[in-house]
Amino acid sequence: MIEDVRSGTRAFLTEAERWSAQNYRPLPVVLERGEGVWVWDVEGNRYLDMLAAYSALNQGHRHPRIVRAAIDQLDRLTVTSRAFHNDQMGPFLHELCRLAGFQKALPMNTGAEAVETALKMVRKWGHEVKGVPENQGEIIVCEGNFAGRTITIISFSSEEQYRAGFGPFTPGFRTIPYGDAGALEEAIGERTVGFLVEPIQGEGGVVVPPDGYLREVREICDRHRVALMADEIQTGLGRTGRLFCCDWENVRPDVLILGKALGGGVYPVSAVVADAEHMDVFRPGDHGSTFGGNPLAAAIGLASLKVIVEEDLPRRAAELGAWFLDRLRSVESPHVAEVRGKGLMIGVVIAESSGPARAFCEALMARGILAKETHHQVVRFAPPLTIGKDILEDALEAIAPVLRGDGVAFTT
Numbered sequence: 001m002i003e004d005v006r007s008g009t010r011a012f013l014t015e016a017e018r019w020s021a022q023n024y025r026p027l028p029v030v031l032e033r034g035e036g037v038w039v040w041d042v043e044g045n046r047y048l049d050m051l052a053a054y055s056a057l058n059q060g061h062r063h064p065r066i067v068r069a070a071i072d073q074l075d076r077l078t079v080t081s082r083a084f085h086n087d088q089m090g091p092f093l094h095e096l097c098r099l100a101g102f103q104k105a106l107p108m109n110t111g112a113e114a115v116e117t118a119l120k121m122v123r124k125w126g127h128e129v130k131g132v133p134e135n136q137g138e139i140i141v142c143e144g145n146f147a148g149r150t151i152t153i154i155s156f157s158s159e160e161q162y163r164a165g166f167g168p169f170t171p172g173f174r175t176i177p178y179g180d181a182g183a184l185e186e187a188i189g190e191r192t193v194g195f196l197v198e199p200i201q202g203e204g205g206v207v208v209p210p211d212g213y214l215r216e217v218r219e220i221c222d223r224h225r226v227a228l229m230a231d232e233i234q235t236g237l238g239r240t241g242r243l244f245c246c247d248w249e250n251v252r253p254d255v256l257i258l259g260k261a262l263g264g265g266v267y268p269v270s271a272v273v274a275d276a277e278h279m280d281v282f283r284p285g286d287h288g289s290t291f292g293g294n295p296l297a298a299a300i301g302l303a304s305l306k307v308i309v310e311e312d313l314p315r316r317a318a319e320l321g322a323w324f325l326d327r328l329r330s331v332e333s334p335h336v337a338e339v340r341g342k343g344l345m346i347g348v349v350i351a352e353s354s355g356p357a358r359a360f361c362e363a364l365m366a367r368g369i370l371a372k373e374t375h376h377q378v379v380r381f382a383p384p385l386t387i388g389k390d391i392l393e394d395a396l397e398a399i400a401p402v403l404r405g406d407g408v409a410f411t412t
């Protein structure tokens with residue numbers, strides 16, 4: 001693929017490869033501008049962004065209302081630290097809690113920090129409120145989970161590469177199969193304090209659990225007084241066709257973890273949302289973040305939420321997603337093993353015999369579509385939720401031939 005890349009691009013690739021740690025293997029495209037669902041590379045080529053920064057861009061690139069809020073706030077006050085109050089954090093968290101239907105929120109920056117915050121909260125709750133001996137609480141997680149890259153979070157990853165060489169690991173986690181409510185019931189013991197679950201596994205390969213799974217899990221957690229933590233960092237904020245993916249089954253977790261689109265594609269903003277029973281285990285000095293809840297983040301977070309609600313992005317995702325899923329399923333190809341997803345979070349599983357999904361992503365790029373493989377065999381389609389049906393229709397014209405093998409550099 002690199003051989004096809006023209007000279008302007010090559011200079012940037014060479015420089016980045018020389019100076020950047022090699023912890024990623026990006027597609028060989030160098031972007032310099034974005035607007036809505038579109039991005040442009042340094043050669044002036046336009047691409048449809050169907051990754052949307054892993055759902056950090058549900059509102060699209062540089063949404064005018066979010067950029068406006070950011071600029072206005074840049075002109076007033078940016079960072080204060082939590083040593084002082086600022087006039088933006090309260091209104092942001094108030095709106096977040098109102099939309100999510102919870103009593104309190106704790107603002108952080110990245111998704112991994114929000115997950116860590118939730119784990120700390122539930123461990124402490126388990127001791128102080130549930131009465132599990134101190135430092136002995138156990139948290140149950142699922143195979144195939146993705147919750148970030150900190151040492152504690154990779155401690156419970158089932159992905160060998162995420163862990164290899166990074167130990168020693170944090171204890172206190174127990175892994176069960178995903179989508180199996182019976183396994184949760186069996187795994188719960190006297191020291192279990194929480195269950196962490198993604199309503200749909202994103203990085204795990206867009207894995208959709210059986211219908212009713214979340215409802216069963218909710219019931220089991222209630223029965224054993226286990227805190228249900230929903231990691232909706234990727235599924236939340238409209239992506240799957242509801243404001244939160246748990247809404248599909250009318251399930252209210254005890255702890256809701258948000259990030260990515262909470263920053264509107266402009267800034268890292270994450271948060272943990274819960275009721276007082278869980279949140280109030282945090283007392284002054286227990287936990288914190290220098291940048292968490294800063295006025296710039298809060299202004300952007302509030303604008304990001306308003307765009308999602310006022311532009312009805314969950315409903316758009318539901319309607320367009322159902323239609324798009326259907327159209328993708330109608331593509332007949334020996335290379336496609338399965339098409340799955342919900343809303344505009346869709347995974348096309350490439351047959352093992354057709355080689356890794358990466359070659360399909362490279363062929364899509366050559367046709368002006370940016371998508372990225374996840375979990376080796378899955379091409380994920382998750383465009384900004386602001387996308388128009390006409391644009392998706394055109395995209396299908398480019399996607400269908402690639403799924404049938406056109407322009408794919410097969411390695412097997």
Ligand SMILES: *Cc1c(COP(=O)(O)O)cnc(C)c1O
Nearest residue numbers: 110111112146147148202233234
């Ligand atoms: C992306 C993601 C995270 C981690 O978020 P970062 O901002 O990269 O730390 C956690 N959980 C899920 C489900 C994610 O998709």
